[in-house]
Amino acid sequence: MFDRARFLRHFSRSPLAVSSAAILLVFLVAAVCAPLFAPHDPYDLTSLQLTDRLKPPMWMPGGSDSFPLGTDDQGRGILSAILYGMRASFLIGAGAVFLAFCVGAALGLVAGFFGGRLDALIGRVADVMLSFPAFLLALLLLGIARQRGAIPVILAIAATFWVRYCRVMRGNVLRESKKEYIEAAKVMGASHMRIIFRHLLPNSVATLFVVAAVDLGMVIVLEATLSFLGVGLPLTSPSLGMLIASGYQYLYASIWWPVFFPALVLAILVLAINLLGDWLRRELNPRMY
Amino acid sequence: MLRYVCKRLSQGFFVLAGVSFFCFLIFQYMGDPVLALVGMDATPAQIADTTQRLGLDRPWYEQYLAFIANVSRGDFGISYLTKTPALPLVLKRVPATMELAVMAMLVATGLGGCIGVLAAVRPHWRVSRALMLFSLAGISLPTFLIAILCIYLFCIVLGWLPPFGRGEVIRIGFWDTGLFTNDGWRHIVLPMTTLGLFQLSMSARVLRGEMMEVMLEDYIRTARAKGLSIGAVVWRHALKNALIPFVTIAGLQLGQLIAFSIVTETVFQWPGMGALLIASIGQNDQPVVVTYIMLVAVLFVLINLCVDILYFFLNPKISYV
Numbered sequence: 346m347f348d349r350a351r352f353l354r355h356f357s358r359s360p361l362a363v364s365s366a367a368i369l370l371v372f373l374v375a376a377v378c379a380p381l382f383a384p385h386d387p388y389d390l391t392s393l394q395l396t397d398r399l400k401p402p403m404w405m406p407g408g409s410d411s412f413p414l415g416t417d418d419q420g421r422g423i424l425s426a427i428l429y430g431m432r433a434s435f436l437i438g439a440g441a442v443f444l445a446f447c448v449g450a451a452l453g454l455v456a457g458f459f460g461g462r463l464d465a466l467i468g469r470v471a472d473v474m475l476s477f478p479a480f481l482l483a484l485l486l487l488g489i490a491r492q493r494g495a496i497p498v499i500l501a502i503a504a505t506f507w508v509r510y511c512r513v514m515r516g517n518v519l520r521e522s523k524k525e526y527i528e529a530a531k532v533m534g535a536s537h538m539r540i541i542f543r544h545l546l547p548n549s550v551a552t553l554f555v556v557a558a559v560d561l562g563m564v565i566v567l568e569a570t571l572s573f574l575g576v577g578l579p580l581t582s583p584s585l586g587m588l589i590a591s592g593y594q595y596l597y598a599s600i601w602w603p604v605f606f607p608a609l610v611l612a613i614l615v616l617a618i619n620l621l622g623d624w625l626r627r628e629l630n631p632r633m634y
Numbered sequence: 635m636l637r638y639v640c641k642r643l644s645q646g647f648f649v650l651a652g653v654s655f656f657c658f659l660i661f662q663y664m665g666d667p668v669l670a671l672v673g674m675d676a677t678p679a680q681i682a683d684t685t686q687r688l689g690l691d692r693p694w695y696e697q698y699l700a701f702i703a704n705v706s707r708g709d710f711g712i713s714y715l716t717k718t719p720a721l722p723l724v725l726k727r728v729p730a731t732m733e734l735a736v737m738a739m740l741v742a743t744g745l746g747g748c749i750g751v752l753a754a755v756r757p758h759w760r761v762s763r764a765l766m767l768f769s770l771a772g773i774s775l776p777t778f779l780i781a782i783l784c785i786y787l788f789c790i791v792l793g794w795l796p797p798f799g800r801g802e803v804i805r806i807g808f809w810d811t812g813l814f815t816n817d818g819w820r821h822i823v824l825p826m827t828t829l830g831l832f833q834l835s836m837s838a839r840v841l842r843g844e845m846m847e848v849m850l851e852d853y854i855r856t857a858r859a860k861g862l863s864i865g866a867v868v869w870r871h872a873l874k875n876a877l878i879p880f881v882t883i884a885g886l887q888l889g890q891l892i893a894f895s896i897v898t899e900t901v902f903q904w905p906g907m908g909a910l911l912i913a914s915i916g917q918n919d920q921p922v923v924v925t926y927i928m929l930v931a932v933l934f935v936l937i938n939l940c941v942d943i944l945y946f947f948l949n950p951k952i953s954y955v
Contacts, residue, residue: 481893488915566776619774
């Protein structure tokens with residue numbers, strides 16, 4: 346079973362895990378407190394001035410103190426936009442993973458417990474979903490929906506990511522169902538609801554958290570990619586992908602800061618999450634599929 | 635075997651039926667196809683005429699059957715933007731995407747396979763460790779970031795390669811190819827490398843894992859004991875057995891590569907299906923989007939079927955009932 350003291354001891358002895366977690370914590374605090382730290386509010390369109398567009402960072406000639414990392418082509422401060430963009434990344438990542446977790450766990454529980462036709466149906470749908478890349482499905486859903494914003498992105502990503510939770514949950518439930526305490530509960534006349542919520546769910550849910558930790562990095566990359574392609578968040582709300590998309594064409598004019606800083610932040614964020622997720626998976630070593 | 639193929643074919647058929655119903659729903663009910671075709675300043679008579687011509691006044695199941703009938707004849711409707719049939723528009727882009735995806739797959743499986751073998755045979759060598767670390771970055775970083783980095787480095791700073799387009803193409807029959815011109819090669823190098831990089835990391839890691847497992851088997855020790863060189867053992871004995879799972883993964887990668895070519899094509903302005911899809915989504919050109927979805931669904935069903943059949947031949951231990 347899970348041994349907290351051993352887990353913490355291993356964690357504190359792994360410099361990779363500790364530094365990744367520290368970076369993530371800093372990013373998370375910066376993103377949550379973005380309104381406090383950010384010099385400007387990039388959502389407030391009235392504060393944008395086109396005369397401020399493409400200003401270099403403050404340490405370069407022509408830079409100004411009020412825009413520490415310079416401005417993009419809309420006159421938005423890049424530091425502020427990155428802080429708010431990270432907020433969007435975390436929000437969408439957490440929202441989509443949470444939703445996929447809940448839907449997948451519920452379906453897996455139902456499929457594993459009741460079996461039969463329902464199980465076959467859910468399994469078939471999961472098979473079909475797995476035969477297409479998640480990225481393609483989410484992109485097509487968003488392309489069809491023609492709605493832009495955080496909610497459609499969360500829904501589209503969750504709609505493609507629930508499958509693995511369902512699979513893992515179903516496997517766990519099948520394994521638990523064979524054990525004697527479930528038999529005992531049945532014999533004692535416990536209702537289906539009681540068996541599911543009091544016995545099966547608490548004993549099968551643990552490995553799903555590791556899947557969620559690994560998925561979080563993938564979902565953040567996916568959101569950035571979708572926003573980069575222009576089907577994720579709209580232009581008026583900053584996200585890391587959108588900032589990179591609108592910034593990279595200025596590379597040809599050797600204006601590097603609108604793309605460099607968001608790209609750097611995204612790369613560090615994703616690497617930190619993946620390294621931590623990787624460590625977590627090795628540490629807890631669950632049967633993933 | 636035949637029974638198995640038939641079963642998989644019927645499964646694929648159901649997937650396509652589902653996808654086509656989904657596409658039909660988008661096609662008929664999302665947005666207003668009539669207004670999109672006749673324009674905002676049409677007279678009521680024109681609108682009624684187009685509604686009747688598109689069959690929008692009939693019940694939904696009749697519309698669905700008509701849609702299926704049209705699709706099976708290759709009629710996916712008229713692009714709202716160019717006012718020409720949608721299918722040829724998409725088909726014209728197929729060669730560019732397939733060329734990119736297949737070249738990327740060669741990069742991924744060929745180079746990735748070599749790295750995987752190297753890392754398995756000499757796990758503690760510094761070079762193979764560096765390559766595996768590099769492959770972790772390849773898995774973690776988003777494709778578009780790597781693409782932008784490559785453009786910056788090789789096109790802007792060094793100026794070695796062109797940053798966008800497909801270059802000079804030669805027409806062979808119905809297929810446009812850039813692989814027979816020097817200019818075409820210069821254009822494809824960066825897109826195929828960035829597209830292949832993610833799968834390269836994947837291939838390297840999978841083959842490394844397989845090889846390390848196989849190298850521990852008894853028959854490898856026997857082969858070494860009877861005096862065969864390590865090279866012969868690795869290439870003739872170990873690799874052959876490690877390749878079975880690798881081939882299935884390589885097959886599935888082609889699908890992934892076609893999907894992710896959407897990103898690469900957008901960054902490098904590669905004139906393929908993916909770039910067309912993104913442009914069509916941006917301009918609400920539903921018939922082209924629907925055509926793309928149907929075409930890609932058919933492609934995926936075919937690829938999955940081929941991989942399953944290939945797996946059957948490669949691994950006789952598995953029987954399908």
